[in-house]
Amino acid sequence: MSQMLAQEQAIKADKETETSVQTKQELEQELILLCQQGDRQSFRLLYQRYQQRVRSTLYQLCGKSLLDDLVQEVFLRAWKGLPKLKKTKYFATWLYRISWNVATDQRRKLAKGRDKTSFNEKSWDYEQLNQGKNLSNIQDTPDLMHLHYQDLVQRGLNNLSFDHRAVLVLHDLEDLPQKQVAEILDVPVGTVKSRLFHARNLFKKFLEQQGISL
Amino acid sequence: MTKLHNDNHQNLVSFLRHHQPNPPHAQPDLEQRIMDSLEPRATTRGEKRYGKSTWTSSAMTLRTPAKLIATGFLFTSVSFGIRTPRIAVEPKDLENFLVNNWNDTLDNYHYAPLKEAEAYWLVPNVYEPQQALSVSTK
Structure with a gap:
């Protein structure tokens, strides 16, 4: 009897979740359509909904420097390009694509400037570097261990090439399916798989060099 | 050497997700700065114009067949009317x-x-x- 009740409750919960997901999607579609007509308040809501994901992706790809400017650039491009977006259900993919383009442009700018610190190193904050050095000596406290591992992940990402890093960030950190990653990066799914395989292996090697075996 | 997990890539993925560095907080005015920087939508007026022209064109579309039918009917009746007396x-x-x-x-x-x-x-x-x-x- 109790099992039956539990099953019913589970089914109800599933239905409620499905309904809420549908409602969210419908709401988002509506917001996008309003934005396409020039409604700024709807765009503000879209920004609030997506800014964290955009920010996180850009941070993993480009680092801390100019992060606010890059986020701003992504949303300004989105606002400009929204009227041309035909399939509104692909808004998230489209926004990730813009983020990728902005990150790539930033990388090119830095390369043109022949900044000797390079893209990877520039994105690497000195405070974090020092923090990492200090943390390597204090691995006993759990919170500090977490900070240490965060530092390692950051350094490991910076150690990868831009293409490998992008795949790893979008697929493993942002939890996007391979097909969507392929659409964002405009490469075949096979290329995504291949890059992901190599990126993970390189990352594992880096971690092993830092004394961590997974 | 620290041994964290035994599995292959899945462990790496969970490790990455668990320890991914969080981006620094945005400046408090970033949202407003973005909203203020939004270009005025030039297409808004255009859309209105487009809407008007669409309406006009749709009205034309609605009217055109009627016009065509009327013209065709008139032409037919006139031509028949003219031809009829000519028939011997x-x-x-x-x-x-x-x-x-x-x-x-x-x-x-x-x-x-x-x-x-x-x-x-x-x-x-x-x-x-x-x-x-x-x-x-x-």
Whole structure:
């Protein structure tokens, strides 16, 4: 009897979740359509909904420097390009694509400037570097261990090439399916798989060099 | 060496997700800065214009077939109305009319009058029975 009740409750919960997901999607579609007509308040809501994901992706790809400017650039491009977006259900993919383009442009700018610190190193904050050095000596406290591992992940990402890093960030950190990653990066799914395989292996090697075996 | 997990890539993925560095907080005014930097949507007015023109064109679309039908009807009725009096009531009258006119024309220029047999080809042979093209089995 109790099992039956539990099953019913589970089914109800599933239905409620499905309904809420549908409602969210419908709401988002509506917001996008309003934005396409020039409604700024709807765009503000879209920004609030997506800014964290955009920010996180850009941070993993480009680092801390100019992060606010890059986020701003992504949303300004989105606002400009929204009227041309035909399939509104692909808004998230489209926004990730813009983020990728902005990150790539930033990388090119830095390369043109022949900044000797390079893209990877520039994105690497000195405070974090020092923090990492200090943390390597204090691995006993759990919170500090977490900070240490965060530092390692950051350094490991910076150690990868831009293409490998992008795949790893979008697929493993942002939890996007391979097909969507392929659409964002405009490469075949096979290329995504291949890059992901190599990126993970390189990352594992880096971690092993830092004394961590997974 | 720290041994974290035994599995392959899945462990790496969970490790990455668990320890991914969090981006620094945005400046408090970033949202407003972005909102203020939004370009005025030039297409908003354009859309309105487009909407108007769409309405106009749709109205035209609605009106055009009606116009076409009306024009077609008018043309048909007028052409039929004009043609109807031209149809000879009797083929003989038409034959006479043609022959006389032809003769008059020639007479004006002092040509020799046509014989009835020569002018006969001008008249449609309405009453002549048509020859059967297919071979009868009878």
